[in-house]
Amino acid sequence: MFELVGFDADDTLWRSQDYFDDAQARFEAIVGHYVDLADAQLHDRTLATERRNIRLFGYGVKGMVLSMIETAVAITDARISASDIHRLVVLGKEILQHPVELVPGIRAAVEAVAEHHPLVLITKGDLFHQEAKVRASGLSELFHRIEIVSEKDPPTYARVLNECGVAASAFVMVGNSLRSDIAPVLTLGGYGVHVPYHLTWALEAEADLGEDVTRMCTVSEPVNIAAAIRGFVR
Amino acid sequence: MFELVGFDADDTLWRSQDYFDDAQARFEAIVGHYVDLADAQLHDRTLATERRNIRLFGYGVKGMVLSMIETAVAITDARISASDIHRLVVLGKEILQHPVELVPGIRAAVEAVAEHHPLVLITKGDLFHQEAKVRASGLSELFHRIEIVSEKDPPTYARVLNECGVAASAFVMVGNSLRSDIAPVLTLGGYGVHVPYHLTWALEAEADLGEDVTRMCTVSEPVNIAAAIRGFVR
Structure with missing residues (x-):
């Protein structure tokens, strides 16, 4: 688990x-x-x-x-x-x-994962705007912890995991960006569930996944996230 | 203590x-x-x-x-x-x-307090710029924890104290802004050491200290911070 x-x-x-x-x-x-x-x-x-x-x-x-x-x-x-x-x-x-518009099916998907695991929200960008969006989303109570960071690189994930007292091998990250959500976590020895979005910013599209692709999978819909997490063999 | x-x-x-x-x-x-x-x-x-x-x-x-x-x-x-x-x-x-220029005497003043208490840095503003300044300051290793927040109001201080497991009555905040550093901490039942800076932004100058002025003091120089903290009667 x-x-x-x-x-x-x-x-x-x-x-x-x-x-x-x-x-x-x-x-x-x-x-x-x-x-x-x-x-x-x-x-x-x-x-x-x-x-x-x-x-x-x-x-x-x-x-x-x-x-x-x-x-x-x-x-x-x-x-x-x-x-x-x-x-x-x-x-x-x-x-x-702009109003916060949830991705279709994401609330149920997050709730399904929250039944079995503590959750952390890890988002990068402007502190003020991200806090406003977290508040407006109505999802914040599902998260044990909310981390707004300036860059999503291996040292940042290592710091968050250290503060949570969790080893990378016991952590899985869910997100749309191979560069920011998946690659740095694989580098640390963790797992990733990639949920592509229909649009990607050019500066997010550059990712080097290295040799670690066995610890990641891609799902096309939020409804499949919980099963993807259950499916990893640790 | x-x-x-x-x-x-x-x-x-x-x-x-x-x-x-x-x-x-x-x-x-x-x-x-x-x-x-x-x-x-x-x-x-x-x-x-x-x-x-x-x-x-x-x-x-x-x-x-x-x-x-x-x-x-x-x-x-x-x-x-x-x-x-x-x-x-x-x-x-x-x-x-711009290069980070420390306030004269502040390194020694922080070190003197760090001998007796764990320290937290609590600063508001732009996450990216504040992180850069913390890194450039050379002071970050003196702090147990660094909190970059979007607003310094009573709920924010309450959240930080809760995460640190410390009661407000066991906390003292040191800073130049009555509005952001002193008033909200007094409101929660904590203590404040006000170290005025020679310039104050107009939007920071508005403060209501209420009736709690017995739990704060003002020092003119960083060298006096440690003594001011020792001087409070809890």
Whole structure:
């Protein structure tokens, strides 16, 4: 029996990437008034700015908006109007206020796992926004502990497991991101249940699973999570 | 004997408000090219925008920059140039990269308290930036536990004390902000050592200490913190 089961939040418990992709489309529409989007390689340049800024901004909506503003100013040779820049700020505020929409079937899936294991929610990103979403989700009482972290890498998982007094070999992580939810836990000797989401941010798509794929499995629907956890041979 | 001593971080362990005040002065210089600052009541309007946005952005540099951009666009009737808006983003990036400068005497003061009590660092703001500052400070090994929280109110302190298994009456908090470090701990029945900093953000200056002032004291220098803690009669 596993002693602890971890759940990711964004795009595992509730919709998230949809809002970011929608923001990116609206960003492109705004900048498209100034430049030819294909010529400007807007998508690649936005991603490059985000990648460069993440070591300063971390993950989350506010950093995304600041990176969008920086990209828009550069790509338009500073021709973009103040009103259009303000629309980017408003776009960020709208994401921060969007209602939390649970992934279909996830409440029952989490409850099924909670019957047999203590649960920890491990999510990365902006502390303030993540706390607001946890509160709005109505799921927080199912979790023994909630960890909002700045990066989901092996040292972070090791710290959380250490604080919980659980060995990695007795831990399984459930999430949509191979890079953030599965690979680092496999590295530590733990287990992973991958539940792909229909959208993936480009910076989350890069994962090296190494040789440990026997300790992970992929399920297509939340309803199959509990059975996947039972199915691991430890 | 107190079972746990908490320390605030910004403006208690290291300089912080100086950078924000400097950013505000540079912000005013930029906007001053477009409007008469006194007529525009820039300072009051910036503060009003920050106060309105804090429920969405939380505390920290990224939210400050977004509020500055919003204020600048409004106050200039969208006449501010994209280049000048980009200077506000750069200004934020500079704060996020500033070196951590310890308050003079604070390392020795923390070490003196650590000889007799386990310590917890309790700081609010942006998770990513606070973690970076804790790492850069060289003080993290003195703390048993580090808590980065989104708001320093009585429920937050109650949660931290509960997780540490310590009663409020066995806890003393050391910090520069009456509103965030002292008042909420007094409310819970704990103790406070107020170490004023030479600068205070307007939104931190509002505090209601109630009737509990017998459980707090004010010291002018870090060197006096340990003695202040010893001096409380429980």
